[in-house]
Amino acid sequence: MSRALPVLTVLSVIVLVWYGAAIGLNAPWARDQAARAGEALSPRQLVERTMTQERPVLPAPHQVAKGLWDGITGQKITSKRSLVWHGWITLSATLAGFAIGSLAGILLAVGIVHSRVVDLSVMPWAVASQTVPILAIAPMVIVVFASAGVTGLLPKAMISAWLSFFPVLVGMVKGLRMPDAMQMDLMRSWNASRAQVFWRLRLPSAMPYLFASLKVAVAAALVGTIVGELPAGATAGLGARLLSGSYYGQTIQIWAALFAAAALAAGLVAIIAGIERATLRRMGLAR
């Protein structure tokens, strides 16, 4: 609870700075309009006009909030202007990709821990691939799949699977290797089979690492989906919303889509953190 006050203070400072910046950035246009109409603006009028523009350079926080509110509750959920609809498109691709990617990461990590060949072959490439800007291939993956006749959810899911694959792989390998020599010797002295060592020792001790990397992976999967929706002339999803907003100068639409994406990311990470807490508590690992 001791964190609430400082966080709220910083947040309110951010909102204040935002309002100040909105007034400063939108003022030239308001002055321009007034000069054209031949009227003189009082400072009060000027401030009012910077807050109510149709396409401001920087929308004021309450305009973004209104755009967000309109997008979520103002339309029918099936409408193409509804943020819920766009958010659902993005979310479904993210979840599909996240599931595929983290499952593949976990399976390969199990292979790496149990086989020296797989370890030596794959691990250096997995680490090196972290330094490569994988997102850059997003548009290409979309086009390749589209030319093969596959469109819609699957291509985007492949990108987010690819992005969530590596964090899970690296974290899971680290976690599965956590049991030290003493614990392994103890299992051996009980004549445990490899499967038993895996299920009773390795997997439980990997759980904290798995959840830490799942949180990174789900955020990466969302970014992957949004970027996957950018370049392909996509018409649905939060990424497409960002792109069409930038084409038509609809700044409020861009900011609303951005905040919707941020809320989605925060929600996904929070859900995984909740599962993590529940699991670790049942396993007696809760801190």
Added chain:
Amino acid sequence: MTAALPLIAVWLAALGLNGWLARQPGRLPVLLVPLIFGATLLVLWEMACRSFAIPAVILPAPSQIWTAFIGNLPLLWGDFVQTILKGALTGWLIGAALAVLTAIAIDRSPFLQRGLLPIGNFVAALPIVGIAPILVMWFGFDWQSKAGVVVVMVFFPILVNMVAGLAATDALARDQIATWGTSYPQALFKLRLPAAMPFLFNGLKITTTLALIGAIVAEFFGSPTRGMGFRISTAVGQLNMALVWAEILVAALAGTAFYGIVALVEKRVTFWHPSQRQ
């Protein structure tokens, strides 16, 4: 089906070779096995493209990509300068400097730390690339807007790491240096900044990839007629996949080199840290 037989044969042969190598002692297998694995994948890729006659529009063979890479070197160099050197590197340097200065500034105020850190951690998980269209609108199509995206993307991860680093000195060392009657700047420069370096470099290494991603993706929202993101999106439009893959090769090389350079500097700066000992 018969076309797949040579591929399977190559795969099994390489697997057998690696399996045998992996059981040998010494340092050599550790180097050889991943190289053989990578080379096998390339060979399989090339063979698959030829024997199944995969159209270059879908997946070009490695040889075609290499030809495109060699044939377009001046073009690729121009894109590299525009995106990596001007966009990503400038933004990364500005963002890192800002983050370090902010961390030092809020270091003396526990109140600000408690307020900023949760927000910093939260923002670090957000899809920040989404601000790219806004910054392109503000700063125009040239590299300035790309650098702006990169600044925002790298700021929070570095800030969070740097704040943790400044808190990393133990009470004993702080007491020791206090008994010598050091001033705040002396303690900062002689003790706490050096102690924060491993954390700082952790943040710097994480953000090298982010910087490249930010600079490339921002170009999808508008750019001058050069730059890697621009080239990728136009080459995709012309179905010139070999050129797209050549750009990806450049991005991969640049990303690895960028990371490698930062890791090298880290080795020099934090030679005293346990993780750097052989």
